[in-house]
Amino acid sequence: MEEEREHGGSGRTVCVTGASGFIGSWLVMTLLQRGYHVRATVRDPDNKSKVSHLLDLPKAGTHLTLWKADIMEEGSFDDPIHGCDGVFHVATPTEFSSKDPEMYFVGKTMAEKAAWEFAEENGLDLITIQPSIVIGPFITPSKPLSIELSIALITRNERLYPMLTRARAVHVVDVCNAHIYLLEHPQAKGRYICSSHCFTIFDLSKSLSQKYPEFNIPTKFESVDESLKPIPASSKKLLDLGFKFKYNSDEYDVGDLCSEAIETCREKGMLKL
Template identity: 80%
Template sequence: MEEEREHGGSGRTVCVTGASGFIGSWLVMTLLQRGYHVRATVRDPDNKSKVSHLLDLPKAGTHLTLWKADLMEEGSFDDPIHGCDGVFHVATPTEFSSKDPENEVIKPTVNGVLNIMRSCSKAKTVKRLIHTSTTGTVVIQPQPQSQPEPDQYDESFWTDINFCKAQKMTGWMYFVGKTMAEKAAWEFAEENGLDLITIQPSIVIGPFITPSKPLSIEMSIALITRNERLYPMLTRARAVHVVDVCNAHIYLLEHPQAKGRYVCSSHCFTIFDLSKSLSQKYPEFNIPTKFESVDESLKPIPASSKKLLDLGFKFKYNSDEYDVGDLCSEAIETCREKGML
């Protein structure tokens, strides 16, 4: 089965938005390995420092083209999407702090997905659109004292936008933008008859080929770099390996029965679990083990990938064989190789 899927992309043309980013570039690499022809959209194809990691990929010379497109520019995705039979919308502003969140993060996220979808509708060739969402559209809810916490989160949960805006927790603008964008995407898909699948990865960890350090990698190694601003994101968290995220994107494009939202998350943990695992693997970093105002008896709440697994998908980096520290190991090695740690 794995061998058959290896050649599943032969001759097919797909578009990947946000191709120069962490997930986008790894997805492009995986698609090229599987024989797809890839149209990769970036903001500036002539900026070699931002795109050389794509042009250097195996098969890039024969199977990859770069296209200029901007999330905020109406119609700028028309040309790259026209003639494609699949589209992966990965591009998104990943700002966690902004002086003008509404205009710098939220509106571009929502308008971006609608721009892509309008281009898909115009193209008439697109059989399916895979939209990269996040578990940040699922797991952020007020927790009334009187009610028990959920045992797990799944695709039926939606993040409470008003709660995010009121609490203004780390990353609130990203969660609001992504939640509003996904809801707008579902509305557009229904009204225009587009075959849309949304995928909700948790914190994406693993090696990276981008020239700069991705935010989710910053997050995963925050205990090593002592980036305390990001600790709240790790208090009670979920994670998934970049290889599994990209494999899941392609699996959902290719699987005829795929439908709706799919959580993609293999691990759940608390900041104490992460601290313990990293301390054992990397004693040289002297990782903190105590965290102010965080209860040590805190239990993680998983985001369930049951729906994805029931479709036949398998995590390569599953929680039975790899703990959360193992997920971080390739990210740490890549940071060391690139002189970022």
């Protein structure tokens, strides 16, 4: 298993749950491009998560990458998982995002805690990735919450402004690359933050205003101090393992990340002003 991790896909089979989602769809595409065989599953957002589904995972050699996600309903995807060299669990609790964006993240945090407890009790090889706001082009038919966030200053969705006041972001390509890198790296263990950019709402406003002057993007925000400084989220553990961000903050600012999402929305006719 460890020797195979160093040589990419090489025909190995992995399972991706939540494959119809923003990250999941990109991950499937990236895995296929790298020579993996992929078994993909699509989650019913109305299902209630049950940690006991992890009992269906093979104990030996399993590498489960959890994107702060909820655990699948018991017995939902027995066949696609068995016989796989690894499982990427990237399903998201969409029932939270449609009602309360903050509960979306609460749900993920609670699910990850439950997953760690279950993995320890049952001897599972669990690795989790905590990305910040995932931005970039998307191939799903609808806009994910993180894409709604990235275009909030253009659509004037003020409900989302507080989540952009002091925020962190990462490109979807880097998130997918990190998933695969940790699967293939024999020394990978534990939790990894995956975040390349930290910014304030003023940083985002300035960058997008320069790129899209036609949108007349707001530059003043009520009750937000303009001297506000960003709060970084360290990806040191991931970088120390040898991972490199393709969309790093030295070459790309947060507006560059958002611009790809904006252009995708334009192409799909989803940018309603």
